[in-house]
Amino acid sequence: MRKHAGWIATATAAVLVAAGAITYAVAEDGSSGAVPVPAADSADAGFARDMAVHHQQAVEMSYIVRDRTTDADVRRLAYDIAQTQANQRGMLLGWLDLWGLPKVSSDAPMTWMGMGDMADGEDGALMPGMATDTELRKLGTLDGKQAEVFYLQLMTDHHKGGIHMAEGCVAKCTVEVxxxxxxxxxxxxxxxxxxxxxxxxxxxxxA
Known part of the structure; x- marks a missing residue:
């Protein structure tokens, strides 16, 4: 855990700053002063909940590869992904708090995109592009170039799944920010x- 302390502290600080900024942005989104609150089963809430989980795995994978390679380019990419996605995760969870909505739903993941029956959670892969528990364990056993390649392959799939979800929000969400x-x-x-x-x-x- 000590190896991750620096990253975690920095990421936490970024999340706190971003959460404050985004809460203000959401509060200001309605010019009339009345901020519409999405329903618990809305695309806005579903995306916030699901993408927070999706992002958490990207952060986890990035921490793993950080300790499995000395390659500067891969470590830099992993750091950037961990920082960005921890920051965005803080925003998403901050919105749910602001809206007074639960961070966990009884609905299956991806229900807000009409894909709840496709997200079976097999071996921990709850949403499009997510790595399985077996793949995460494998990543933790590799070193050097092997770790780099497997991380890049996993993260490529992870990003493709994330893009699919984000495009769904662009199409279905109602909160402009x-x-x-x-x-x-x-x-x-x-x-x-x-x-x-x-x-x-x-x-x-x-890839």
């Missing part, structure tokens, strides 16, 4: 997918 965050996720993660493809090619591997 949340739709803007979702579109930002699409743009940033697509860029990172292209970067990871180049990094995999440089290591003689495929």
């Amino acid at each position: 949340e739709k803007r965050l979702a579109q930002g996720m699409v743009d940033a993660q697509q860029s990172e997918i292209e970067l990871m493809a180049d990094m995999l090619t440089a290591r003689g591997a495929k």
Whole structure:
């Protein structure tokens, strides 16, 4: 745990700052002063809950690879992903608090996208692109180039699933600031997918 202390402290500070900023932004989203609160079964709430879980796994994978390689480029990418997604996770959970909505739902993941029957949670993979528990354990056993390649492959799939979910929010969510965050996720993660493809090619591997 000590190895992760620096990252966790920095990420926590970023989340606190971002959560305050985003809470203000959501509060100001309605010009009349009356802020509409999404329903518990809305796309806005469903996306916030599901993407918070999805992001948490990306942070976890990034912490794992950080300790499995000394490659500066992979460690930098992992750090950026962990920081960004921990920050965004704080925003999503902050919205649920602001709206007075539960962070856990009895509905299956992805129900808000009409995909609840497809998210069976097999081996811990609750949503599109999520790594299985077996894959996470495997990542923790690899070192060096093998760890780098497996992380980049897992994160590529993870980002593709995240983009699919974020595009769903862009189409279905009603809170404008949340739709803007979702579109930002699409743009940033697509860029990172292209970067990871180049990094995999440089290591003689495929996505």
